[in-house]
Amino acid sequence: MSKRSLIRLVSTLLICAACGYFFIPLSKVRLGLDLRGGVHFELEVQGHEALEADLRDTRDRITERIQDKAITGISVKSDAASVHVEGITPENQPAVTKILSNFGGYAIAEQGSTRILTQKELFKKSLKDDANKRAQQIIENRINQFGVAEPEITPSGAEGNRIIVELPGVGEAERERIKGLLSTPGRLEVRFLSKKQPNLFPVKTEAEALAMLGAQLPEGTELFPELEEESTVVTNQMKAAIRAAKPGEKKADNVRQWVLLESKVYYEGSAITDASRGQDQFNTNTVNFTLNREGADANAKLTEIASNEGRQFAFLLDRKVISVLRSDQKIIGSGVEIKGNFTQQQADDLALKLKSGSLRASMKFLEEQSMGPSLGADSIKHGITAAVIGFGTIIIFMVLWYKWSGLNAIVALTVNLIVMLGLLGSFQATITLPGIAGFALTLGIAVDANILIFERIREELDNGRSVAGAIQMGFDKVFWTIVDSHVTQLFAALLLFIFGTGPVKGFAVSLTVGVVASLFTSIYVSRFIYDWILERHPGTKTLSV
Amino acid sequence: MHIFKKLPQFDFMKWKGVALTISWGIIVICFLLARPWSSNSRVKVGMQFTGGIDMMVRFTIPMEADQIRKALQHGGINDAALVNYSSPAGTEDYSIKVKAKQGQDSKDSTIQINKILDVLKSLDPQSKTDPRHDLNTESSLALSEKWYAANLLGLSGDEQSKRATYDGWAGKITEARDIKGSISNYNELPSTLPAPLREMIQKEFRLGHMTVRKNESFSPSISGEWTSKTLSAVFWASVAILLYVMFRFTMSFAVGGIIALLHDILMALGLFVLFGYEFSVPVVASFLILMGYSMADTIVVFDRIRENSHRPEYRRVPITKLINDSINQTLSRTILTSMSVLFVAFCLLVFGGPALRDLSFPIFVGVITGTYSSIYIASPVVVYWDRFFGGKDKLKQHA
Numbered sequence: 001m002s003k004r005s006l007i008r009l010v011s012t013l014l015i016c017a018a019c020g021y022f023f024i025p026l027s028k029v030r031l032g033l034d035l036r037g038g039v040h041f042e043l044e045v046q047g048h049e050a051l052e053a054d055l056r057d058t059r060d061r062i063t064e065r066i067q068d069k070a071i072t073g074i075s076v077k078s079d080a081a082s083v084h085v086e087g088i089t090p091e092n093q094p095a096v097t098k099i100l101s102n103f104g105g106y107a108i109a110e111q112g113s114t115r116i117l118t119q120k121e122l123f124k125k126s127l128k129d130d131a132n133k134r135a136q137q138i139i140e141n142r143i144n145q146f147g148v149a150e151p152e153i154t155p156s157g158a159e160g161n162r163i164i165v166e167l168p169g170v171g172e173a174e175r176e177r178i179k180g181l182l183s184t185p186g187r188l189e190v191r192f193l194s195k196k197q198p199n200l201f202p203v204k205t206e207a208e209a210l211a212m213l214g215a216q217l218p219e220g221t222e223l224f225p226e227l228e229e230e231s232t233v234v235t236n237q238m239k240a241a242i243r244a245a246k247p248g249e250k251k252a253d254n255v256r257q258w259v260l261l262e263s264k265v266y267y268e269g270s271a272i273t274d275a276s277r278g279q280d281q282f283n284t285n286t287v288n289f290t291l292n293r294e295g296a297d298a299n300a301k302l303t304e305i306a307s308n309e310g311r312q313f314a315f316l317l318d319r320k321v322i323s324v325l326r327s328d329q330k331i332i333g334s335g336v337e338i339k340g341n342f343t344q345q346q347a348d349d350l351a352l353k354l355k356s357g358s359l360r361a362s363m364k365f366l367e368e369q370s371m372g373p374s375l376g377a378d379s380i381k382h383g384i385t386a387a388v389i390g391f392g393t394i395i396i397f398m399v400l401w402y403k404w405s406g407l408n409a410i411v412a413l414t415v416n417l418i419v420m421l422g423l424l425g426s427f428q429a430t431i432t433l434p435g436i437a438g439f440a441l442t443l444g445i446a447v448d449a450n451i452l453i454f455e456r457i458r459e460e461l462d463n464g465r466s467v468a469g470a471i472q473m474g475f476d477k478v479f480w481t482i483v484d485s486h487v488t489q490l491f492a493a494l495l496l497f498i499f500g501t502g503p504v505k506g507f508a509v510s511l512t513v514g515v516v517a518s519l520f521t522s523i524y525v526s527r528f529i530y531d532w533i534l535e536r537h538p539g540t541k542t543l544s545v
Numbered sequence: 546m547h548i549f550k551k552l553p554q555f556d557f558m559k560w561k562g563v564a565l566t567i568s569w570g571i572i573v574i575c576f577l578l579a580r581p582w583s584s585n586s587r588v589k590v591g592m593q594f595t596g597g598i599d600m601m602v603r604f605t606i607p608m609e610a611d612q613i614r615k616a617l618q619h620g621g622i623n624d625a626a627l628v629n630y631s632s633p634a635g636t637e638d639y640s641i642k643v644k645a646k647q648g649q650d651s652k653d654s655t656i657q658i659n660k661i662l663d664v665l666k667s668l669d670p671q672s673k674t675d676p677r678h679d680l681n682t683e684s685s686l687a688l689s690e691k692w693y694a695a696n697l698l699g700l701s702g703d704e705q706s707k708r709a710t711y712d713g714w715a716g717k718i719t720e721a722r723d724i725k726g727s728i729s730n731y732n733e734l735p736s737t738l739p740a741p742l743r744e745m746i747q748k749e750f751r752l753g754h755m756t757v758r759k760n761e762s763f764s765p766s767i768s769g770e771w772t773s774k775t776l777s778a779v780f781w782a783s784v785a786i787l788l789y790v791m792f793r794f795t796m797s798f799a800v801g802g803i804i805a806l807l808h809d810i811l812m813a814l815g816l817f818v819l820f821g822y823e824f825s826v827p828v829v830a831s832f833l834i835l836m837g838y839s840m841a842d843t844i845v846v847f848d849r850i851r852e853n854s855h856r857p858e859y860r861r862v863p864i865t866k867l868i869n870d871s872i873n874q875t876l877s878r879t880i881l882t883s884m885s886v887l888f889v890a891f892c893l894l895v896f897g898g899p900a901l902r903d904l905s906f907p908i909f910v911g912v913i914t915g916t917y918s919s920i921y922i923a924s925p926v927v928v929y930w931d932r933f934f935g936g937k938d939k940l941k942q943h944a
């Protein structure tokens with residue numbers, strides 16, 4: 001063997017070995033959700049909710065500072081887009097202005113005795129970005145604590161406000177529960193019930209409750225609903241109960257009563273360091289959590305006021321009351337127990353949410369897919385059958401048509417297959433059902449390159465060239481044709497890769513990889529085999545093609 | 546073996562007018578039949594593009610489509626599209642699709658999904674007589690939770706290790722269920738399952754006859770994005786190919802190639818719709834592949850035209866002869882290369898199952914029209930373009 005042939009042989013074998021490393025054993029090849037089964041969610045962070053939450057926070061902080069400074073006659077309100085500070089007089093104006101100047105993200109407009117604070121664009125953007133980042137982190141937390149193997153959580157979308165969650169092996173039965181875990185912010189708040197009596201309104205709508213208050217909310221209070229059950233977390237048992245009551249219909253929210261609460265928040269979920277489900281002496285489910293120091297101080301103050309004045313306070317989750325409590329004594333320490341009407345699973349999920357932290361905004365489900373593994377197994381079976389039959393037919397055809405040269409093509413195809421698998425493996429690409437189709441098709445396209453070359457060689461032989469000359473001409477003349485035709489296919493494949501997601505991306509990856517592999521094998525490997533044979537039989541007069 | 550004993554001498558260009566008329570005629574007829582503009586058009590579009598729910602369920606009992614339709618209507622789902630799929634003996638596979646209404650949000654679709662699922666579950670006659678839970682739709686976590694709460698195996702140790710044991714067994718059961726799709730007999734439970742757990746399952750669970758194989762829902766807001774995304778992918782692929790061919794060949798070739806490409810896409814689109822296939826994102830992907838392939842096929846012919854145009858014997862012959870000879874010289878390889886891809890597309894179409902059938906159809910059609918269009922669409926356009934915008938010398942200069 002000449003030195004040149006040896007180098008080519010060794011480099012081909014090396015490439016094959018390197019590729020083999022990436023896909024042997026075959027378990028290294030990752031299968032897409034459509035083949036192995038699982039759930040896929042595409043979520044959108046509702047950024048406007050983060051903005052609204054900040055408006056409410058700002059309102060509360062302004063109120064707090066105004067009270068600290070003992071300024072009177074000022075009322076602070078917020079709506080969906082702004083905070084209104086009303087009742088400014090020439091006397092209190094300097095003090096109020098000083099307080100407001102601390103809120104740098106806000107633009108302040110004067111309107112008589114009112115100051116209107118709106119969020120600046122830059123500030124809005126940073127709030128939204130923050131909400132997105134937090135959402136990604138918290139979803140990761142929640143999924144990890146839920147105990148799913150190999151979850152994939154990837155940001156997406158032009159504004160970065162989308163998150164794709166892929167959970168292989170999770171079935172339809174778990175889908176609903178995970179959805180509940182992902183969609184709700186999980187924001188815990190503790191507030192006092194209003195001093196004004198009555199503060200509980202057993203009516204269904206906020207308007208009715210407001211009517212009972214005489215159409216006017218008392219200063220510094222808000223109305224919140226308390227539900228019969230947490231609607232976002234529905235267990236199987238509850239589903240059965242609901243179904244029994246009203247077949248085929250599920251009530252979204254069933255409000256038990258409206259509760260009048262003070263606007264001031266004593267402490268929030270962010271003060272929680274750990275949470276778990278527990279049981280009290282009556283065997284009802286509770287959620288226990290541990291507070292950080294700040295939270296523990298706030299809790300001590302809260303329980304002290306509650307026991308001294310005989311007042312009730314409420315735990316709210318995502319602006320819905322989950323539990324109303326009173327306290328007989330001041331509680332010092334960091335451990336808190338929430339009693340509520342929880343099922344075991346609800347208590348678990350609530351603990352998980354408290355532990356993982358709260359989202360700044362809720363999530364909207366843009367896309368939701370669950371695929372059963374048995375469907376995937378069927379798809380694999382069908383896909384592989386089709387690919388193997390297609391490949392087999394091509395092999396038989398090539399050998400019948402081109403005889404020994406056909407064998408050359410088969411060697412090239414086999415190397416092609418190895419390189420394709422290797423490239424797929426090294427990109428850690430996932431194989432999807434359309435990917436299998438792409439795989440089979442590129443093999444068909446790869447064989448095209450060989451056909452082009454062989455036909456050209458035949459033509460040159462017919463034109464009376466020597467064997468060596470025909471091979472030389474065949475490869476040289478066809479080289480640009482092959483490059484051109486591969487490049488156009490590469491364009492299509494690359495655009496698929498850019499615009500596609502999920503299964504389509506898998507399709508695009510196998511096509512791209514297949515086109516690249518085909519270029520290498522048809523031009524380099526096939527050529528090498530011919531050269532090697534020519535070397536061993538110099539001056540041969542016939543070529544089996 | 547050769548397709549042609551001697552170099553063929555077909556006069557392709559003589560029939561170019563007829564061929565152009567017939568093939569564009571077919572395309573026009575396809576579109577008149579498909580009526581994409583009217584409300585009762587034949588164009589079927591997947592839920593990914595319109596927004597809505599797309600479910601696939603399997604019944605292991607005889608189930609008529611009418612029965613399901615009536616039950617769905619009774620449950621308040623009037624606009625569901627129901628399709629029966631071929632499935633193994635003893636099972637009935639159905640696909641249920643419900644288009645989203647304008648302005649529907651994710652909460653509505655959750656309610657709708659649950660409604661449909663409830664209706665489907667109630668179709669299992671057992672569900673009315675047997676109050677027990679259905680093992681085939683039970684979540685493995687809920688199952689393990691039950692075992693753990695009762696500590697059926699009488700395990701000792703800390704909570705975590707106990708949970709892990711029960712989780713493991715629950716996982717084994719879902720695994721056994723997943724392989725077959727559903728458990729139809731208590732004997733199919735894993736044989737290693739400890740007796741107390743097995744007894745508990747037999748006592749407290751029934752084996753339902755309905756399983757959800759696929760459950761997808763798309764919000765209308767994202768579906769609009771899918772449409773624009775896929776259309777722009779097709780658009781930019783065309784632009785990229787056009788620019789490349791312009792760069793490698795000349796304007797006339799690029800125009801010819803793109804018109805041939807358009808022809809192939811329109812033909813495949815028309816036939817795809819008329820044969821009753823449904824557009825989905827993977828189908829659009831396969832249309833992009835069709836584009837790549839069709840262009841590759843055209844390039845083989847173009848390359849030969851360019852090569853021949855440099856040869857002295859073609860200096861003084863009309864362009865139709867140049868093109869005719871080039872096509873004839875490449876005819877056998879055009880046929881062979883198309884055949885090989887056609888084989889694969891055919892296998893995918895026949896053996897690939899329902900999911901791959903939609904996707905391989907455009908490619909199957911595209912390979913046939915791609916071969917034809919290289920000869921009868923792309924090449925005549927080169928001839929016409931050159932007649933209007935410059936002589937053959939110009940072609941040769943640039944080529």
